[in-house]
Amino acid sequence: MKKRKHHLMWTLIKENARYFLGAALLTVISVLLGFFTPAILAEVLDNYLQGMPSRLPGFVANWVNSLGGREFMRANLWIPGVAIVAISVVSGACNFLKGRLTAIGSERSARRLRNDLYSHLQELSFSYHSKTPTGDLVQRCTQDVDTARRFFAMQLLNIVDALMMVGIALALLIPISLKITMISLMIMPLLFLFAWQFFKLVVKAYRTADEAEGHMTTVMQENLTGVRVVRAFGQAQREIEKFDKAAGDTRDKFIKLSWLDAIYWSTGDLMGMVQTLLTLVFCLMEARAGRISVGDIVVFTSYIGMLLWPVRNLGRILSQGGRAMVSLNRIDEVLRQKPEQDTEGAITPPLSGDIVFENVNFQYDEGGEVLRDLSFTIRSGQTAAILGATGSGKSSIALLLQRLYAPQSGRITIGGHDINQVARKHLRSRVGLVLQEPFLYSKTIYDNIRIAAPDATRAMVEEAAQDAQALEFIEESEKGWETMVGERGVTLSGGQKQRVAIARTLLKDNDILIFDDSLSAVDTTTDARIREALARRSENVTTIIISHRILTLSQADVIFVLEDGRIKDAGNHSELINRPGLYQRIHQIQSGLADELQAHTSQEQINE
Structure with missing residues (x-):
């Protein structure tokens, strides 16, 4: 696991090496320049003002002597001042x-992570998406990516900064006074130990906080998606309380994280101040004894800050690094999921042949068996219907035909080809599926239909809408084809959404059409017109209609009655209504309701 996290981080760094290496070089220059200012001040105090030996490198000392030496510099102290200003300007430009x-490097890394996540999610199985909360995936694709981005942008180069400062400071301090240097390092081991313990606590605390925020995002996403249901059942207050609980849990966990930061920084500040005080006291004692100069005190007090700040800042680096590791781990959990893969040598055959289920057994990951030793055949070009009670496995048949799930045993063939050997993309492009609750994008009606076939002409789109009995309401809309349907088609009625989805599927060239209770929200007259258009349009297309409405099923060539995951009966409408069984009972119930409704309507007309 750790190797995977580090591998992901190193991959991102290597891909943007030119930016991070360039920034690292500029960091080195900036750190080196930062040490020049105390050195110049020490030179002014000791050499130019007190006449002590020069500390300058040989080539710089020769240049100063060529100008007139110590007396010249003493009379022109503005020169060191200009040098300090110039150093600050160059250092600022480097920063x-x-x-x-x-x-640039961090934003490119974030873009790579987002793109990899998004593209990988498109390749994951339907079962993964069905059991993973959408809000949690959104959290990983946004907040976790941003956490990694902030680490690359703000803390990655601070590691170079800290190492350079500590190394150079020690190299400059030890020659001046080994004793004071060692005293200045007294608290450092304790700071390192404290920072490491802090890092472990932060990783644990941030993981729980990040997961809590993911849960909060899921609660919000579910509420916004199901806003109609919330309003319809008057559950707004309950949803507010539910979100408040999730938000409170997130707040508590991030407050705990903030407390850890506060404890580390306050304790680190205290330890740093104590160390600075100790160094200053020993410097004054050494200066009083004549072993170091005033310039040495300036150098030590300046450099000790440069020595302690990186160690103290180590906590911030470890804190942000720990958060980045947690976020990269959560991102990697998604990237590690195996995508759907076709078998070696996957084929792309014509899919216009017979559909055959042979002893198919299927169950979802969590739950009992749905289909049990299921066997049936649908002839090429037939219109087949499936009737069954809720939970009998009707929709599972549709999902298996598109290989959104795979059976535990048995075989499904189309035209004699086992669908497990057929390339998934090819299979799904030839098998059209219209669900009971279709998903529409927040686009125009025209774009929602045309999304199935981007190259389709306007005439083809209108023809598909006409066959789906959607053309009339589209043209009567205020903006016609340019009407925005809203997120998930919220501005359309259930029947209108189903008809738009049917038009979208009809626009695509299909060998097989599956209607999974997708006519449930339209009236019987529209239902009959759609089925008539389907029969005319899909003459050579195998059509499967799943429904509870007998009228919808009655014109099918063959009707399968599904009970407890098995085919209990099969035949056409005339055969099944004359044979005792589930189909006959449902027909009698629905016919009785229709007769009762007709009689009631007739009585009302007589009374009027």
Whole structure:
């Protein structure tokens, strides 16, 4: 697991190496320049003002001597001042360019993560999406990616910064006074130990906080998606309380995380101040004894801050690094999921032949067996219907035909080809499926229909809408074809959404059409017109209609009655209504209701 996390991080760094390496070089320059200012001040105090030996490198000392030496510099102290300003300007420019390069590198890394996640999610199985909360996936694709981005942008180069500062500070301090240098390092081991313990606590706390935020996002997403149901059942207050509970849990966990940060920084500040005080006291004692100069005190007090700040900042690096590791781990959990893969040598045959289920057994990951030793045949070009009680496995047959799920045993063939050997993309492009609750995008009606066949002409789109009995309400809409349907088709009625979805499926060239209770929200007259258009349009297409409405099923060539995952009866409408069984009972109930309704209507007309 750790190797995977580190591998993902190193992959992102290597892909943007030119930006991060450039930023690292600028960091080195900036850190080196930061040590020049105390050195210049020490030179002014000790050499130019007190006449002590120069600390400058040989080539710089020779240049100063060529100008007139100590007396010249004493009379022109503005020169060291200009040098300090120039160092600050160059250092500022380096920091600006470093920030720009790290921003580019981090944003490119974030874009790579988002694209990889999004494209990988498209390849994952339907079963994965059905059991994974959408809000949690949104959290991983947004918040977790942003956490990793912030680490690359703000903390990655601080590691180089810290190492350079500590190394150079020690190299400069030890020659001045090994004793004071060692005293200055007294608290460092304790700071390192404290930072490491803090890192472990942060990783654990951030994981729980991040997961809590993912749960909160899921609660919000479910509420916004099901806003109609919430309003219809007056559950707004309950949903508010549910979200408040999730938001409160998230708040508590992030407050705990903030407390950890506060404890570390306050304790780190205290330890750093104590160390600075100890160093200053020993510097004054050494200066009083004549073993170091005033310039040495300036250098030590300046450099000790540069020595302690990186160690103290180590907590921030570890904190953000720990969060980034948690986020990359959560991202990697998605990327590790195996995508749907076709078998080696997958074929793309014509799928216009007979559909055959041979001893198919199927159950979902969680739950009992849905289909039991199921066997039946649908001839090419036939219109087949399936009737069954809720939970009998009707929709599972449709999902198996598109290989959204795979049976535990048995075989499904189309035209003699086992669908497990057929390329998934080819299979799904030739098998059209219209669900009871179709999904529509927040686009125009025209775009929603045309999405199935982007190259379709306007005439083809209108013809599909006409066959789906959708043309009339589309043209009567205020903006016609350019009417926005809203997110998930919220501005359309259930029947209108179903008809748009049917038009979308009809626009695609299909060998097999499956209507999974997708006429349930339309009236019987529209139902009959759609079936008539389907019969005319899909003359050579195998059609499967799943429904509870006998009228919808009655014109099918063959009707299968499904009970407890098995075919209990089969035949045409005339045969089944004259044979005792589930089909006959449902027909009698629905016919009785129709007769009762007709009689009631006739009585009302007589009374009027």
